[in-house]
Each structure stands twice: as structure tokens, then as C-alpha cells.
Amino acid sequence: MVHADLKEYIGKLPSSIIQELEETCPASKMKKVAKLVHEEFENSRISPGEAVGLISAESIGEPGTQMTLNTFHFAGVAEMSVTKGLPRIIEILDARKTISTPTMEIYLHAPYNKGKDIREIAMRIKETNMESVAKDFAINVVDLKMETTLDAEKLEKLELNSKKVQKILEKALAKEANVELNGDKLEISLKGKEKDLNQLYKLKEAIKDVYVCGIKGIKQVLPVRRKEDYIIITAGSNLKKVFELDFVDSSRSTSNDIHEIKKILGIEAARQAIIDELLQVVETQGLNVDVRHLMLVADTMCISGDIKGITRYGVVSEKASVLARASFETPIKHLIEASVIGEIDYLNSVVENVMLNQPVPLGTGMVKLVSKK
Amino acid sequence: MTEKKFEITQHRLVPKHSVLSEKEVTTLLKNYSLKDLPKMHLTDPIIETLKAKEGDIIRIERNSLTAGKSVFYRRVIANA
Known part of the structure; x- marks a missing residue:
């Protein structure tokens, strides 16, 4: 039950903030605090016309220069290599169809999650x-x-x-x-x-x-302990078949293959998986990138219902403007194709207006004068 | 090894989806003065559980890392 003084802010404040107020703020001061929080929230919102994509690009790109460039291995008897660091980030953002090291994390139902017959189960999963x-x-x-x-x-x-x-x-x-x-x-x-x-x-x-x-595609299995649970990490991925096994907890088991997740669980799950995977890389590298940037990237990649990489074949090819596409990569190809089919550029976006030395539709450049008739 | 039926809506990564009624669609488009929405394909596995058809708008309640819950909409399109 939400506090009476908080009710008017439902819909105005995100649910996480309302919950936090509910838990931490003394009831007597709720009204005053809520008002101040709301003010602060409105002030900290990003202003319309801000170039959020550019900020995200910088915020991901800069820490990217500090990432390790090599692949490293799990310590232990059964070694398994996983792509990490910058190569992994590039792999996710390009939305590669075949990734270099597909792996799964398979969670198990009780009693197997406490380590019962874990080796036998792992062997049964392995191809x-x-x-x-x-x-x-x-x-x-x-x-x-x-x-x-x-x-x-x-x-x-x-x-x-x-x-x-x-x-x-x-x-x-x-x-x-x-x-x-x-x-x-x-x-x-x-x-x-x-x-x-x-x-x-x-x-x-x-x-x-x-x-x-066993399950086709699973080349290696490695039972490990993650916090309370024993899970199985695999080399190779086959979500569909793994979900059909009765001892697998299919609500938690995941793969690192974004395209496979899209195929089995849908586009929204793929979006979440992109965020999770990016965040995991960023965190293991000891870097600090705000999730909002990663969320923006994931949203952009998934907006068409398909996963589009941040490449000339992916999201860039979706741009409406010929000049914007030409300014990214392979300019001659784009210009020739556009002229052959007689494409029109409406100059609605940033890059093409920069090229033509016109005000860009960003920030104050976005507002136009409206007169009353 | 016995097999079981797998429900994708049970998965941790899958947020809650629901189909908007006609009335909700008009108020949504009016409130946000939208011309178009992000899309999802008719072949998306979640569509099967929703019994949605082409042109429907799907409401998605995501678990957001920043806002707790956030609502998102997608229009169902046929495959390209």
C-alpha cells in the first residue's frame, strides 16, 4: 500500500523512486520530501533535443580504450576460454550471427542445484x-x-x-x-x-x-558453484534442447548468443540479454558505464523487431537520409544507389545538415517558430 | 531423460507482454502524439502465447534497472 501523500506522484515518478521513498522516508515528512524529490527528478531529466546517442557513444567509447584486448581462461582443470573485453563488446554491438565462444549457464532444479549427481548430469548434457x-x-x-x-x-x-x-x-x-x-x-x-x-x-x-x-552443440561442460547453487557452464549453445530437459531450471538458464535468445525467447528477451551481456563485460573490466547508455544502444538495436548491429549493414542502413548513410562508411556505394533509384533526402537529421552548413535539429536548433493565424 | 514443455513467459529475461484493446490504442497514440511505434515480428515466439495478430499493439512491462518498472510498446508486423 502506497502512502497517501505519495499517491499523486504515481505516474510522475518512476516506481523505483516511489518504493525507495516508501521504505526510507518517515511518514510525517513524506509530503515535503516527496515534493522535493519530484522537483529534483524533473530537474535531472534530460532535456528534449539533447544528443543522447552521441553522449552514449562517447561514454561507451572512452572506457573501451582501456579494455583488455585478449581472451583469457578460466582457472581450473577443465579449462574453458570465453571472449571478454573489447572483442566481446564489438561482437555484441555488431550483432554477429556466429559468436566466437558461445556458452550457456545452466541452472538446475532441486536437489541437483545443491550438487547432487552434478557430474553425471553434466556428462548427460554434453554431446x-x-x-x-x-x-x-x-x-x-x-x-x-x-x-x-x-x-x-x-x-x-x-x-x-x-x-x-x-x-x-x-x-x-x-x-x-x-x-x-x-x-x-x-x-x-x-x-x-x-x-x-x-x-x-x-x-x-x-x-x-x-x-x-547428449545435446548437439554442447562441446564442453563444467560444473561450478555460483553462490548457493551449483550450475553448469558449457562451451557451445543449444537453448531449445536444454530447456526441454526436466532437471534444468529453464527460468534462469541463459546463453550468451543474442540471436539464439531472440529466436527462442523473443525480441524483448534479446534486448535484455544485450544489456546484461554488455554490463557484464563492463563490470568485469572494472569500468563504470551508466546502464542508461547500454539501454539506449540495446533499444536502438532491437527497434525494428530484428537485432540490427551498429554497422553499415545494420542500424546505419536503416537511416532515412542518403547523406547520413554516405557519411558513415562506403559513401560511393550509397550515393550511386540513391541516384539510381532517385532517392529524396528530406534533411531531417543531424549529419546531412552539418554537411550543408545548416542548423541541426538538436537542442535549440530543434524548435521552430509557430505563429497564430 | 524425460522431456517437459517449456513456457517462455516463465523465463527471467522475458518481461510481461499484453495486447492493447482498441480503446487503449487510441488513447496511447493521442497521449504521446505518435505516428509509429517500435516493431516486433509476427514470428516472435512471444506472439504465440498472446494470440496477437498483425497490426496489434503490445504493451511490455519491463523490469528496468533505473526506473524499477518501465512500459514500452511495440506494433506487430508481418515478416519482411
């Missing part, structure tokens, strides 16, 4: 192929056959058995080979009339890459 479940591959040169011994211990951990593996292999190699189960071993023989040793060697390499279980 497993034949190479890692097979102990060895033996080629019988005389009969042109191949024998594989499976690692029973590993299979058990992955909730598999040799029968299942045989089925998987049979399906994957339906055209090329027959797979038969012989005790603990799998016997693989070539199909077709003409058989030679070369083919068999090729088959051996192909078999090693056959997908057995």
Missing part, C-alpha cells in the same frame, strides 16, 4: 559421439570387418547400453554398413558388393563422429 564411448576399434583385414569394444562404465553413466548404441549406429550407417551385436562387442561390416580396405578405414573415421547422446 557424446562414438569415439568417447568406444574403447577401441580393431580392423580385421582378412574378413574386412571391424570390431568395437564399448566402455561399459561410461555407457552406464549415460543411461545407455550396447543394444542402444547398436541401434544408433545402425540408423546412422544404414547405407554403408551392417552393425551387429556380439556379446560386448559391436561387429561392423561393409554393405555392397565391392569391398576394400580403404572403405573400411574411411568408415572407421566416420563412426568416430557418429552422435550417440
Whole structure:
């Protein structure tokens, strides 16, 4: 319940300020304080016509010069590298389709979030192929056959058995080979009339890459402790499949691939993810950039319903003015294309007016004289 | 490994979305004297949960780091 003296400020002040007043201000002085806070709030609002984009660009660009330029690694046995610092910032702002180190943070439901069977669960998430479940591959040169011994211990951990593996292999190699189960071993023989040793060697390499279980795209898993919870950090990302697993807390698990988030969770989630990712980089670098700048960038990137990078193919290509586009990158291309289709420049924005030595629609340049008829 | 149905509205990153009624749309456009709004595609996964159609305006209540809650609007467009 909001204090009576605060009610008139609902809608005038942001909800976080109202909440703070509610919690910290003594009720007797509420009216006076609220009035002063409101005054102060109005004074600190940015004035209409202020070049906010320019300020954001400077505020992100300057600390950007101080960021580390290299990739570094997690300490520990299972090392995993993650792009950080300036390269990561560039990657996010350019809205790259394929990022250099996709990772996920997978949160788990109880009791697994307290560390129960965390290794087993991590192994189940990881993409497993034949190479890692097979102990060895033996080629019988005389009969042109191949024998594989499976690692029973590993299979058990992955909730598999040799029968299942045989089925998987049979399906994957339906055209090329027959797979038969012989005790603990799998016997693989070539199909077709003409058989030679070369083919068999090729088959051996192909078999090693056959997908057995786990989630496709997850190349590495690393269980770590984050505050109270045990979570799994992965190399490689596949949100859709991870969300379908019953032991995963799909309300908290995320990826660092913005395009994937957009595809699975929508544009608004992608916007929030851009802010989170940028903020994380800025904070780990020990820099101080106001979130408002990052929010402005994220909003601009997501305004069209798609994620547009801050590049000549992204947000810049959306600009209405030919001259503004030409002044950014590849000027000749833009000018030629505009002249071919007869594009009109209405000179509504800043850059084109600077070029033509006219007042720019910013600050005091934005207001026009209106006369009463 | 058993599978489960995943609700995207439950996710931490997804803010609350709702479709505006016709009356709300007119007052919104009048109050802010807007000609156009930011957009979202009809194929956006959240549209399925809202049963929205092309031309609808979606109200989004974001959890803002600065303002606590902030309201944002998007118009649904067909895919380009």
C-alpha cells in the first residue's frame, strides 16, 4: 500500500523512486520530501533535443580504450576460454550471427542445484559421439570387418547400453554398413558388393563422429558453484534442447548468443540479454558505464523487431537520409544507389545538415517558430 | 531423460507482454502524439502465447534497472 501523500506522484515518478521513498522516508515528512524529490527528478531529466546517442557513444567509447584486448581462461582443470573485453563488446554491438565462444549457464532444479549427481548430469548434457564411448576399434583385414569394444562404465553413466548404441549406429550407417551385436562387442561390416580396405578405414573415421547422446552443440561442460547453487557452464549453445530437459531450471538458464535468445525467447528477451551481456563485460573490466547508455544502444538495436548491429549493414542502413548513410562508411556505394533509384533526402537529421552548413535539429536548433493565424 | 514443455513467459529475461484493446490504442497514440511505434515480428515466439495478430499493439512491462518498472510498446508486423 502506497502512502497517501505519495499517491499523486504515481505516474510522475518512476516506481523505483516511489518504493525507495516508501521504505526510507518517515511518514510525517513524506509530503515535503516527496515534493522535493519530484522537483529534483524533473530537474535531472534530460532535456528534449539533447544528443543522447552521441553522449552514449562517447561514454561507451572512452572506457573501451582501456579494455583488455585478449581472451583469457578460466582457472581450473577443465579449462574453458570465453571472449571478454573489447572483442566481446564489438561482437555484441555488431550483432554477429556466429559468436566466437558461445556458452550457456545452466541452472538446475532441486536437489541437483545443491550438487547432487552434478557430474553425471553434466556428462548427460554434453554431446557424446562414438569415439568417447568406444574403447577401441580393431580392423580385421582378412574378413574386412571391424570390431568395437564399448566402455561399459561410461555407457552406464549415460543411461545407455550396447543394444542402444547398436541401434544408433545402425540408423546412422544404414547405407554403408551392417552393425551387429556380439556379446560386448559391436561387429561392423561393409554393405555392397565391392569391398576394400580403404572403405573400411574411411568408415572407421566416420563412426568416430557418429552422435550417440547428449545435446548437439554442447562441446564442453563444467560444473561450478555460483553462490548457493551449483550450475553448469558449457562451451557451445543449444537453448531449445536444454530447456526441454526436466532437471534444468529453464527460468534462469541463459546463453550468451543474442540471436539464439531472440529466436527462442523473443525480441524483448534479446534486448535484455544485450544489456546484461554488455554490463557484464563492463563490470568485469572494472569500468563504470551508466546502464542508461547500454539501454539506449540495446533499444536502438532491437527497434525494428530484428537485432540490427551498429554497422553499415545494420542500424546505419536503416537511416532515412542518403547523406547520413554516405557519411558513415562506403559513401560511393550509397550515393550511386540513391541516384539510381532517385532517392529524396528530406534533411531531417543531424549529419546531412552539418554537411550543408545548416542548423541541426538538436537542442535549440530543434524548435521552430509557430505563429497564430 | 524425460522431456517437459517449456513456457517462455516463465523465463527471467522475458518481461510481461499484453495486447492493447482498441480503446487503449487510441488513447496511447493521442497521449504521446505518435505516428509509429517500435516493431516486433509476427514470428516472435512471444506472439504465440498472446494470440496477437498483425497490426496489434503490445504493451511490455519491463523490469528496468533505473526506473524499477518501465512500459514500452511495440506494433506487430508481418515478416519482411
